[in-house]
Amino acid sequence: MTSSLSAEPADDLVDRRVLIVEDDPMVCEVAEAYLRAAGFLVDVASDSFSGLDAVTRVRPDLVVLDRMLPGIDGVEVCRRIRRTSQVPVIMLTALGAPEDRIDGLEAGADDYLPKPFSPRELVLRVRSVLRRSLAAYAPEAPFDLGEFRLDPSARIVTASGVALELSAREFDLFAFLLKHPRQTFDRQTLLRAVWGWEFGDLSTVTVTMRRLREKIEADPGRPQILVTVWGVGYRLDLGG
Incomplete structure (x- = not known):
């Protein structure tokens, strides 16, 4: 983390609150400095339990969460956050194996950033996730498609009148x-379209699609709505 401190505040995100849960003082100090310079309000926690307490107490707009924490690890922290909150989570991980990143995504993280990371990239990721999760764009009218009703401005999807409990990224993917x-x-x-990344780990899409299917498909192992087009990608099918 050698970048100079030069992040410019983004007017549409000024004073949004970011919680950093990180036990490495140097990483925490640099991340906090860059996020403050970018116009965010920043709270910090140095272990898993104080992090969970801060999520409830300060109600952040986004959490930057280290995967390796004393007490319980970041994956379990993310799972516990997801029991009561859909606050966006960016997970920091020093573990290089794809399975380790996938664990975080399956626990409900919206994004991840491998260590060591550029503080500027952290700021960009925070901005990207927040803009999507806070719907910082012109209001869009709700519309119906089959059994689903999408309200983009309220960031709610209902299936046959029942609201789906979707993470920020799951909502963005399904809405798209x-x-x-x-x-x-x-x-x-x-x-590129949902995460805003020109490059990245394609397993991020795979994992998010798997979690989304678990919430909308009658049989996630034999999807009828979010279908796989073998050798190509995915397609939304409704009504046969």
Whole structure:
């Protein structure tokens, strides 16, 4: 982490609150400094239990969560956060294996950043996730497609009148597909359109799709709505 401190505040995100849960003082200090310079309000916690307490107490707009924490690890912290909150979570991980990153995504993280990381990239990831999760764009009218009703401004999807409990990324992915029914997209296109990444781990899309299917498909192992187009990608099918 050698970048100079030069992040410019983003007017649409000024004073949004970010909670950093990180036990490495140097990483925490640099991340906090860059996020404050970018216009965010920042709270810090140095272990898993104080982090969980802070999520309830300060109600952050986003959590930056280290995967390796004393007490319980970040994956379990993320699972516990997801029991009561859909606050966006960016997980920091020093573990290089894809399975380790996938664990965090399956626990409900919206994004991850491998260590060591550029503080500027952290700020960009925070901005990207927050803009999507806070719907910082012109209001869109709700619309119906089959059994689903999408309210983009409220960031709610209902199935037969019942609201689905979706993470920020799950909502973004499903909303994108609902807006483009019966169109097939490869994972790279979805990574660019939904995550805003020009490059990244394509397993991020795979894991998010798997978790989304578990919430909307009658049989996630034999999906009828979010179908796989073998050798290409995914497509939303409704009504046969």
